[in-house]
Amino acid sequence: MPNELDDLTRRLRQFARDRDWEQFHSPKNMAMALIGEAGELIEHFQWLTEEQSYRLPPDKLEAVRLEMADILIYLIRLSDRLDIDLMAAVEDKIVLNERKYPVERVRGSAKKYNEY
Amino acid sequence: MPNELDDLTRRLRQFARDRDWEQFHSPKNMAMALIGEAGELIEHFQWLTEEQSYRLPPDKLEAVRLEMADILIYLIRLSDRLDIDLMAAVEDKIVLNERKYPVERVRGSAKKYNEY
Amino acid sequence: MPNELDDLTRRLRQFARDRDWEQFHSPKNMAMALIGEAGELIEHFQWLTEEQSYRLPPDKLEAVRLEMADILIYLIRLSDRLDIDLMAAVEDKIVLNERKYPVERVRGSAKKYNEY
Amino acid sequence: MPNELDDLTRRLRQFARDRDWEQFHSPKNMAMALIGEAGELIEHFQWLTEEQSYRLPPDKLEAVRLEMADILIYLIRLSDRLDIDLMAAVEDKIVLNERKYPVERVRGSAKKYNEY
Numbered sequence: 351m352p353n354e355l356d357d358l359t360r361r362l363r364q365f366a367r368d369r370d371w372e373q374f375h376s377p378k379n380m381a382m383a384l385i386g387e388a389g390e391l392i393e394h395f396q397w398l399t400e401e402q403s404y405r406l407p408p409d410k411l412e413a414v415r416l417e418m419a420d421i422l423i424y425l426i427r428l429s430d431r432l433d434i435d436l437m438a439a440v441e442d443k444i445v446l447n448e449r450k451y452p453v454e455r456v457r458g459s460a461k462k463y464n465e466y
Numbered sequence: 467m468p469n470e471l472d473d474l475t476r477r478l479r480q481f482a483r484d485r486d487w488e489q490f491h492s493p494k495n496m497a498m499a500l501i502g503e504a505g506e507l508i509e510h511f512q513w514l515t516e517e518q519s520y521r522l523p524p525d526k527l528e529a530v531r532l533e534m535a536d537i538l539i540y541l542i543r544l545s546d547r548l549d550i551d552l553m554a555a556v557e558d559k560i561v562l563n564e565r566k567y568p569v570e571r572v573r574g575s576a577k578k579y580n581e582y
Numbered sequence: 583m584p585n586e587l588d589d590l591t592r593r594l595r596q597f598a599r600d601r602d603w604e605q606f607h608s609p610k611n612m613a614m615a616l617i618g619e620a621g622e623l624i625e626h627f628q629w630l631t632e633e634q635s636y637r638l639p640p641d642k643l644e645a646v647r648l649e650m651a652d653i654l655i656y657l658i659r660l661s662d663r664l665d666i667d668l669m670a671a672v673e674d675k676i677v678l679n680e681r682k683y684p685v686e687r688v689r690g691s692a693k694k695y696n697e698y
Numbered sequence: 699m700p701n702e703l704d705d706l707t708r709r710l711r712q713f714a715r716d717r718d719w720e721q722f723h724s725p726k727n728m729a730m731a732l733i734g735e736a737g738e739l740i741e742h743f744q745w746l747t748e749e750q751s752y753r754l755p756p757d758k759l760e761a762v763r764l765e766m767a768d769i770l771i772y773l774i775r776l777s778d779r780l781d782i783d784l785m786a787a788v789e790d791k792i793v794l795n796e797r798k799y800p801v802e803r804v805r806g807s808a809k810k811y812n813e814y
């Protein structure tokens with residue numbers, strides 16, 4: 351089934367081809383570029399309390415929004431280079447997570463979140 | 467306009483609520499979880515040559531696929547916590563990139579990619 | 583002047599040579615390995631409040647300690663591959679930071695930390 | 699036994715205190731700041747081949763050098779906040795690595811490096 355990430359995948363591939371950039375877009379390099387952007391994202395949050403992180407001032411929110419776009423762009427590019435269907439991967443992961451963390455076991459458990 | 471990430475956003479939000487996990491899902495923590503997964507992703511590539519990174523053995527490819535799913539899941543969760551429309555953000559970023567890297571200037575330029 | 587990081591640098595270089603691993607230790611790969619370890623480090627903190635992060639249970643503290651060792655090991659290896667004197671670099675950075683953040687301007691300023 | 703990282707630890711602590719910054723320097727935040735710097739480091743390498751990464755142009759090498767200083771600074775700050783002796787941690791980790799990767803087993807083995 352077609353999905354909207356497919357459309358983005360095609361457009362981002364064309365963007366790279368038009369600029370002769372596919373030579374730089376190995377999976378290894380895409381994984382590096384992705385974490386580089388994730389590093390820029392985290393810099394926006396590192397001195398904020400968790401509370402403050404919910405209400406970013408407008409200019410910071412816009413910067414965060416564009417960092418998140420960069421991350422998704424590199425994630426899509428990486429999925430294209432490895433021929434991975436991202437949406438199917440997420441569906442599979444949700445099923446795995448539902449099995450790993452069944453509601454009845456997790457909810458109301460005294461066990462700490464980070465112990466799972 | 468509705469999009470398929472909207473559907474995922476709702477389902478992942480419900481998943482967290484069902485487990486009483488929203489208390490842990492501050493934007494600050496989501497940014498951390500995202501880069502943690504990006505770190506797991508990069509570990510799959512760090513000893514491979516760029517060439518090798520294109521042809522991962524099946525078990526490694528499957529592991530990479532699920533790490534990528536985790537990254538998208540946290541990216542969607544973060545967008546939900548900050549009320550950001552990820553698809554619109556990507557569209558805006560593509561426009562910015564087209565302006566920043568016009569084909570005629572980039573293609574065939576002797577300038578190195580990493581100098582842009 | 584000799585320093586104790588020099589001694590570590592030599593020992594870690596020998597460790598790699600003894601195993602025929604220097605071929606994998608390009609600066610690019612060392613930077614990847616370093617951030618992979620930093621990702622493992624952050625996973626220990628992502629669900630903790632800032633308060634909780636000061637008092638880790640003993641097993642978690644030990645795990646954090648070894649992740650930090652891994653980061654320093656890769657940092658030293660990278661400095662060796664690029665022939666960088668890490669201690670001199672830190673001294674230079676401290677001077678730069680003292681100029682950038684003079685005590686009289688920073689202390690007691692209403693300006694938020696993250697705006698610097 | 700005293701070591702030169704001890705001296706740096708004290709100076710960096712004083713630097714933070716003089717600016718009233720210790721309030722922001724929770725272990726959680728230090729781990730974030732560290733990976734943020736590691737992200738800046740990796741951005742210098744992401745479009746380079748492994749070969750190119752050995753011979754950085756002078757301005758890039760200087761930038762990499764200062765990113766590495768930042769990483770060491772945050773690593774030392776984190777060790778201070780958690781009362782961890784970094785040098786002892788590295789010594790312990792080297793012993794663990796020597797046991798995990800004995801020369802006779804690793805060297806000349808057909809097994810790929812990334813399979814260990």
